Amino acid sequence: MEAKVKISEGVSIEKKGSTLIFKKGQATIQRTLSNPIIDIKIEKGNVVISSKLENRNAKKLVNTFESHIHNMIRGLEKPFVYKMKICSSHFPMSVKVEGEKVIISNFVGEKKPRFARIIRGAKVEVSKEGIVSISSPDIEAAGLTVGNIENATRVTYRDRRILQDGIFIIEKPEKK
Numbered sequence: 398m399e400a401k402v403k404i405s406e407g408v409s410i411e412k413k414g415s416t417l418i419f420k421k422g423q424a425t426i427q428r429t430l431s432n433p434i435i436d437i438k439i440e441k442g443n444v445v446i447s448s449k450l451e452n453r454n455a456k457k458l459v460n461t462f463e464s465h466i467h468n469m470i471r472g473l474e475k476p477f478v479y480k481m482k483i484c485s486s487h488f489p490m491s492v493k494v495e496g497e498k499v500i501i502s503n504f505v506g507e508k509k510p511r512f513a514r515i516i517r518g519a520k521v522e523v524s525k526e527g528i529v530s531i532s533s534p535d536i537e538a539a540g541l542t543v544g545n546i547e548n549a550t551r552v553t554y555r556d557r558r559i560l561q562d563g564i565f566i567i568e569k570p571e572k573k
């Protein structure tokens with residue numbers, strides 16, 4: 398059982414042990430894909446993922462690794478972009494980016510600011526219209542950063558029907 402992923406123009410792939418390193422221009426993504434029953438090779442402009450076994454588990458792993466590699470190549474061609482909307486109906490919330498953190502001040506009138514960690518490789522921008530844009534060539538870095546921001550503005554011990562403040566996803570990257 399095997400699957401092939403075509404390598405796009407300008408994307409270079411290097412394999413060190415079980416780690417794959419994808420590069421295009423300044424952008425670099427690396428991921429460790431290891432499993433004893435899966436073998437990954439780079440041949441003639443393709444990444445070949447194969448397994449000697451022909452069972453359901455091997456098929457699942459081959460397809461998972463194929464999706465990871467496809468997403469990494471796609472992210473190097475065009476970064477994955479999430480858009481989030483700042484919604485504050487009761488208290489004026491302010492959001493700013495400082496280094497590796499997103500700082501959310503005056504969330505539901507709280508005195509202490511809340512923090513959300515930015516995963517390495519993701520870039521966060523806050524516009525004046527209340528739109529937070531997260532972009533990264535690595536879909537996992539972008540998705541984890543979005544999750545961190547959403548969790549930082551989660552309302553607990555209050556009625557969600559009344560307190561609808563937070564930062565919510567309004568646009569996800571398109572799937573292929």
